[in-house]
Amino acid sequence: MLSKHALSVQNGSLGILKNIIGNAIQPNSNPHHVLLKELSTNSINFDKKINILNNKKQYIQLNRTFKKELFSNNCIFKRKFNSYPNSNLLKKEFNISFESKFNSYLNIINNNNCNNSYNSKQKSSFTLKTGFNKECINNEKLFKSLNKNIKKIQNSHNISSNNDINKFHKYPKQTKNKTKNYRDFYKRFSSKNNNPGNQKRKFFKTRNRNKSNRRSPKQIIINLLIIPVSGTLTIKLYSLLEQRFRENNITTCSTIYCEAHRRNKGRGKNLFIALEEKKLNEEVEKKENEKEIQNNKKLLKFLFSIIKKDFLLVFFVFTVTLSAAGINVLTPIITGDLINVVQDVLKRQERFYSIDFSEFTAPTLKLLTLYITQGILTFVDITLVAKLGENIASRLKLKLFNSYLLQEISFFDANKYNDIITRLTNDINSFKSTFKQVLTQGLKCTTQVIISGIYLISISPSLTLTICSTMPIIYFSMNLYGIYLRKLSRKAHILEDITNFIASEAISNIRTVRSFAAEPTEMKLYQSSLNKTSDANTKLGFHIGIFQGTTNASIGSLVLMILYFGGKQVVQGVINPGQLMTYMVAMQNTQKALSHIGVLFGQSIKAFGSLGRVYEYITESEEQSNKAKIVVNEIEDKIEFKNVNFAYPTRPESKILNNFSLKIPVGKVLAICGTSGSGKSTIGQLIEKFYEIEDGDILVDGISIKNIDSRSLRKNIGYINQEPILFHTTILENIRYGNPNATLEEVKEAARQANASNFVESFPKGYDTIVGDRGVALSGGQKQRIAIARAILKNPSILILDEATSALDSHSERIVQEALNRLMKGRTVIVIAHRLSTIKNADNIIVMKPYSLLDGDRINIIESGTHRSLMRKKGEYYKFYKDLSRRDKKND
Numbered sequence: 001m002l003s004k005h006a007l008s009v010q011n012g013s014l015g016i017l018k019n020i021i022g023n024a025i026q027p028n029s030n031p032h033h034v035l036l037k038e039l040s041t042n043s044i045n046f047d048k049k050i051n052i053l054n055n056k057k058q059y060i061q062l063n064r065t066f067k068k069e070l071f072s073n074n075c076i077f078k079r080k081f082n083s084y085p086n087s088n089l090l091k092k093e094f095n096i097s098f099e100s101k102f103n104s105y106l107n108i109i110n111n112n113n114c115n116n117s118y119n120s121k122q123k124s125s126f127t128l129k130t131g132f133n134k135e136c137i138n139n140e141k142l143f144k145s146l147n148k149n150i151k152k153i154q155n156s157h158n159i160s161s162n163n164d165i166n167k168f169h170k171y172p173k174q175t176k177n178k179t180k181n182y183r184d185f186y187k188r189f190s191s192k193n194n195n196p197g198n199q200k201r202k203f204f205k206t207r208n209r210n211k212s213n214r215r216s217p218k219q220i221i222i223n224l225l226i227i228p229v230s231g232t233l234t235i236k237l238y239s240l241l242e243q244r245f246r247e248n249n250i251t252t253c254s255t256i257y258c259e260a261h262r263r264n265k266g267r268g269k270n271l272f273i274a275l276e277e278k279k280l281n282e283e284v285e286k287k288e289n290e291k292e293i294q295n296n297k298k299l300l301k302f303l304f305s306i307i308k309k310d311f312l313l314v315f316f317v318f319t320v321t322l323s324a325a326g327i328n329v330l331t332p333i334i335t336g337d338l339i340n341v342v343q344d345v346l347k348r349q350e351r352f353y354s355i356d357f358s359e360f361t362a363p364t365l366k367l368l369t370l371y372i373t374q375g376i377l378t379f380v381d382i383t384l385v386a387k388l389g390e391n392i393a394s395r396l397k398l399k400l401f402n403s404y405l406l407q408e409i410s411f412f413d414a415n416k417y418n419d420i421i422t423r424l425t426n427d428i429n430s431f432k433s434t435f436k437q438v439l440t441q442g443l444k445c446t447t448q449v450i451i452s453g454i455y456l457i458s459i460s461p462s463l464t465l466t467i468c469s470t471m472p473i474i475y476f477s478m479n480l481y482g483i484y485l486r487k488l489s490r491k492a493h494i495l496e497d498i499t500n501f502i503a504s505e506a507i508s509n510i511r512t513v514r515s516f517a518a519e520p521t522e523m524k525l526y527q528s529s530l531n532k533t534s535d536a537n538t539k540l541g542f543h544i545g546i547f548q549g550t551t552n553a554s555i556g557s558l559v560l561m562i563l564y565f566g567g568k569q570v571v572q573g574v575i576n577p578g579q580l581m582t583y584m585v586a587m588q589n590t591q592k593a594l595s596h597i598g599v600l601f602g603q604s605i606k607a608f609g610s611l612g613r614v615y616e617y618i619t620e621s622e623e624q625s626n627k628a629k630i631v632v633n634e635i636e637d638k639i640e641f642k643n644v645n646f647a648y649p650t651r652p653e654s655k656i657l658n659n660f661s662l663k664i665p666v667g668k669v670l671a672i673c674g675t676s677g678s679g680k681s682t683i684g685q686l687i688e689k690f691y692e693i694e695d696g697d698i699l700v701d702g703i704s705i706k707n708i709d710s711r712s713l714r715k716n717i718g719y720i721n722q723e724p725i726l727f728h729t730t731i732l733e734n735i736r737y738g739n740p741n742a743t744l745e746e747v748k749e750a751a752r753q754a755n756a757s758n759f760v761e762s763f764p765k766g767y768d769t770i771v772g773d774r775g776v777a778l779s780g781g782q783k784q785r786i787a788i789a790r791a792i793l794k795n796p797s798i799l800i801l802d803e804a805t806s807a808l809d810s811h812s813e814r815i816v817q818e819a820l821n822r823l824m825k826g827r828t829v830i831v832i833a834h835r836l837s838t839i840k841n842a843d844n845i846i847v848m849k850p851y852s853l854l855d856g857d858r859i860n861i862i863e864s865g866t867h868r869s870l871m872r873k874k875g876e877y878y879k880f881y882k883d884l885s886r887r888d889k890k891n892d
């Protein structure tokens with residue numbers, strides 16, 4: 001509230017200040033009064049405002065002209081203020097520090113490039129709207145008392161009401177007599193020691209001296225001629241320039257003011273903010289436009305690079321399409337010829353000549369040839385375009401899929417699964433179909449419109465003119481309605497997507513739905529969404545009906561018009577009946593082609609958008625993969641975290657690791673334990689290079705992980721977590737995922753070592769058993785053992801076990817643990833707390849705490865050492881160990 005108020009005051013003040021400076025407030029309204037009143041009544045608000053402005057400084061850029069103008073104005077203004085004879089008395093009267101307020105005031109003006117130049121009329125309307133006048137009215141009493149005081153002061157100092165300040169204002173219009181005042185002012189204002197007392201004294205002193213002292217002719221010339229003339233000229237020039245400047249800016253100001261007015265529902269208080277926002281928005285808009293142009297250029301280049309591989313195909317499609325368009329234009333002409341022949345024959349029949357049907361043969365044969373050629377061309381066209389479309393779509397899909405596989409893990413955190421898949425399917429498919437249509441229909445329609453248009457004019461220019469005057473009205477109103485229809489269709493599509501999403505989510509989580517007995521809830525949700533979709537589709541159908549009906553009626557009316565006006569011309573002998581027929585068909589074709597072009601235009605914009613989305617993902621992954629990397633074949637020494645600071649890219653504000661340092665020597669076992677959310681799994685993910693670190697470094701054998709090729713690094717790492725994900729394929733293929741070249745024997749051996757062979761062989765189809773989507777057809781322990789067999793085949797030098805057995809019952813856990821123990825032998829192991837025995841025997845144990853729970857700027861590791869040393873310490877690890885052993889005993 002206060003800040004709004006302050007803004008209003010500031011805006012109002014600025015306007016007044018500008019008016020004072022620009023002499024828009026004439027002598028009777030003493031600028032001091034206005035300023036002093038304002039400063040005194042709004043002292044708190046000014047302070048507040050200054051704080052706001054300081055925070056906003058980064059948004060403010062000074063316009064050079066303005067800066068200059070304000071600077072010069074400040075000087076004049078400051079002089080005026082300082083020249084006031086009794087500012088000290090006023091200070092006392094209002095008990096405020098004028099100097100500081102005034103400086104704050106200047107600060108505001110200096111820091112802000114406000115283009116509000118107003119003339120006096122604008123000023124009054126502006127101040128009225130900003131509420132500044134209200135302030136004045138509210139403080140009328142204060143103002144009156146201020147005036148009284150000023151009068152007292154003036155009387156006590158014998159200063160007439162027509163005081164020097166007012167004379168200064170009048171200066172540009174002053175005549176010879178007033179030159180003296182200017183000179184006095186000039187001297188006084190340029191004086192270094194221009195405090196009010198001194199100035200007053202100097203003023204009278206100078207006057208007296210002027211009377212008594214004689215001057216040299218040179219000095220007289222300087223005083224009487226050069227100073228006033230040059231001064232007058234300078235001021236004239238300045239006011240001229242200012243006038244021009246003001247005129248230029250009035251339009252801007254009123255726009256800004258309207259904006260401010262609108263934003264504040266008519267109160268018009270935030271002019272200043274509106275000004276800043278407008279400028280900021282303009283800059284952002286400009287940058288965005290430039291960026292969009294650049295992006296479109298890149299996109300076209302990308303599209304060209306995709307299409308150019310099928311250059312020959314594109315060439316054939318063009319040729320065939322253009323030929324088909326030519327035939328489409330020729331058909332009505334030949335039809336017209338046929339009609340003329342019929343008419344001739346009929347005329348002759350009227351005159352009792354014998355009928356010769358052979359005359360029909362030529363145009364009929366011509367028409368037949370055209371229809372057959374058109375059929376063949378259409379066939380070739382569709383086949384070629386289908387091939388071209390598929391080629392382009394496949395290339396795009398391959399590129400996009402490849403980009404997905406190369407994306408950083410953070411990409412999958414930031415983007416929804418559905419969006420990712422939609423771009424691969426819907427977006428590319430929509431682009432493909434539109435591309436095909438634009439290439440064939442678009443090209444065909446455009447050619448047809450051009451050739452038919454010329455032909456129509458050549459048959460009857462007057463008829464074409466009459467028809468053309470009505471066609472745009474029909475065409476544009478239909479297009480407008482078409483936009484509305486597309487909006488409705490988009491809405492129906494979205495609702496349909498939501499309905500499908502509700503169904504797919506319920507089905508994919510059917511176990512959860514069942515266990516919570518949530519079937520009725522899901523049903524209700526689905527039904528309500530279905531109802532909405534159905535309503536939207538019904539509405540769409542209704543409007544499509546109106547659209548089609550109106551379109552048909554309009555086309556009918558158009559045909560009628562052609563028949564009416566064309567028929568008249570036939571009777572007048574301007575055109576023959578064949579030409580009328582040709583005209584009618586050609587016009588209908590043109591009209592259809594035009595509406596088709598309109599639809600295609602809308603579609604191509606959408607398709608371009610789809611391609612843009614695909615391209616965005618492709619370029620993102622190219623940026624990732626372009627970073628050159630060092631290949632590591634084997635990790636021989638150690639992995640070292642060096643002062644690592646990390647936050648997940650999707651949640652940059654919550655820090656997970658703070659100044660984290662840790663050494664993991666090769667061949668040793670490191671156990672990480674600590675409270676949930678402390679970042680244990682994060683360490684594993686960083687070693688896998690799933691995320692880039694912000695600060696600090698992770699060194700693998702002394703090489704920064706940033707420079708290491710991710711794939712070569714990951715080949716050395718085996719990651720087994722609580723919930724291993726299997727592919728919807730056979731057990732054999734799932735185990736082989738660890739090493740695609742492994743033989744069946746090697747797979748079986750890995751399964752044996754992972755304690756998986758028994759249960760696999762008990763299945764009727766053995767290793768060929770399909771595990772179901774994400775392995776749903778297997779138990780948790782079985783999935784875990786398949787994952788271990790997979791890791792054994794991969795043979796990694798580093799193993800990360802992230803709570804690998806925590807979701808299993810004690811029997812399965814024992815079996816899996818046995819397999820894990822076998823897997824761990826001879827490898828560097830990072831165990832994220834799960835089994836007491838593993839933790840106990842680890843070479844090093846670290847205990848972590850979430851960064852958010854740490855006091856001050858501490859690191860996440862709160863304890864580290866061997867089991868013995870930590871137990872002796874009886875700290876966090878001791879508590880954790882006791883908890884875990886109690887839980888284990890309970891489970892047993």
Ligand SMILES: Nc1ncnc2c1ncn2[C@@H]1O[C@H](COP(=O)(O)OP(=O)(O)OP(=O)(O)O)[C@@H](O)[C@H]1O
Pocket residue numbers: 413648650651656675676677678679680681682683
């Ligand atoms: N992909 C992610 N995006 C954003 N934040 C994440 C992501 N993964 C984890 N976090 C956050 O990072 C913090 C540490 O998570 P992490 O999984 O490393 O903890 P943890 O110690 O392994 O926990 P737990 O023992 O419960 O598995 C948590 O606050 C979590 O919410």
